[in-house]
Amino acid sequence: MKAEELKGHLDGLILSVVSHESLHGYAVIEALKARSGGDLALPEGTVYPALHRLEADGMLKSEWSTATGRRRRVYSITKRGLKELGASRERWRLFSSTIEAVLA
């Protein structure tokens, strides 16, 4: 799947993977790849601006942690983020069912 096709869905995808466990940036990208079976061909760097914006919008929170001597920023979802994730899932269901009805 091309990056262009992911526009508008990246926030929901990030919130979804972070809703399961707190993750640092690299792990978020790895989780996106793993859960899509490697089909999400996302330029890896583009996830970071989205992570910062989601945090600024109060949907994620983050804190420094230290792993093997290196500091890394770990993100976790907030209540507002969970609410947005629910809305994002609902929008996707409506969108996909509409497109499915037309294409089928």
Add this chain to the structure above:
Amino acid sequence: MTYLNALENELTAAGIPGGRRRRILAEFADHLHEDPGAELGPPAELARQFADELGTRLARKSAFASFAALAFAGVGLVAMFLAAGRWRGLSLYGAHRQVTTPTWTMPIMLIVALVAQVAFVAGTLALLRAWRLRHQRVIARADAVVLARRSAVGLLCGAMTMAGLPAIALAFPHTAGHTWTVLAWAVAAVAVIILASVAPTVLASARLRPASSGESADLTADLGRWLPAQLTPTRCALLLAAAIVAVMALQGVVADDPYDGIARGLLDGAACLAGFAVLGRYLGLRTAG
């Protein structure tokens, strides 16, 4: 030059503040440590994305925060004038006729009356533009510039207005009375502190702006929902000036002084048009075309 050096340079060029920049670099360094061959993307493109995402949010935040601070100051100002009018017979236009005042009183009060209106208009327009763009993930750089200007002008004029309150108390020491004077200093101090507390956000939004290109719309787009079609910004200003003249003339009639009302209405209406001519383009009320 390493990838991280190039990214740091691009982030600096894009106006990303130092603390945020260090955090981004630490995250990318961690990523590259995990996967040295990672395809993170061109540094310039990443810096642009950070500027777009963070600059958009900052521009909207500065507009909303400026309006909130101005609203607080406005409530304080109105309350003080209502209290003055009710308790002491002090009014913005009339008091100078009843008592002897220093020579600087009239210019100061005229300036206060003028900047108060500019603050109200700039703050309200900042709110309207930010509200109109509230759902956009990334706004155009031109819109961010307009939001920052409206917020800055609103805050500056708001602070000047509130600083005028103690000046009025000093001009009318006997009419204002001790309680009003103390309250004027206190309300002005609190309002100026609140307005000043928003200034860093506005300054930050002036430094960190989205990189996206695009034209900024004019006043008619901000007021779109309430305006008849085909109304141009200049016609809006003329209509507003005419409404000001009419309302103030009517006030004069009600107060049994129609000539005074008409004179004040004409003065305020002319000030409105002058403000539109001088600040119209700067505040994004009209476009270059």
